[in-house]
Amino acid sequence: MPSVTFSSPLLRRAVTIFIEGHEASNILALAEAHRIPLPHDCGEGQCGVCMIDVLTLSGKMLGSCLTDKEKKRLAAIGKITPEEIRRAEIADIAPRYRLACQYVVRHEDVLVTFAGRSGGA
Numbered sequence: 001m002p003s004v005t006f007s008s009p010l011l012r013r014a015v016t017i018f019i020e021g022h023e024a025s026n027i028l029a030l031a032e033a034h035r036i037p038l039p040h041d042c043g044e045g046q047c048g049v050c051m052i053d054v055l056t057l058s059g060k061m062l063g064s065c066l067t068d069k070e071k072k073r074l075a076a077i078g079k080i081t082p083e084e085i086r087r088a089e090i091a092d093i094a095p096r097y098r099l100a101c102q103y104v105v106r107h108e109d110v111l112v113t114f115a116g117r118s119g120g121a
Helices: 027-033 068-076 082-090
Strands: 003-007 017-019 051-056 096-097 111-115
Touching: 003 027, 051 068, 068 082
Parallel strands: 003 111
Antiparallel strands: 003 017, 051 096, 051 111
């Protein structure tokens, strides 16, 4: 069962969520369901406010398909390079930065770090 550990200055301590099969959704939806104050505005991959830093805790990090919206927004804010996009698409090597509203955990344990303002849409 994969797990997502959330860490942020907005939290008093790290919070780990174990994902069951029926809970497969994006990181932002998972955070909202568990009352994790992950900052966001649009929730649709347009604004970039929900940017997260993802670190695998269980071996190889799987690429988890970057969406076109995610590629465009992360490139626009300088958090992903064309080479990182190529590695994700061809070699299934995930980039460090993702958008919580677009990233779906597959079968790995991950540490999700985020900063920013509290609140959101």
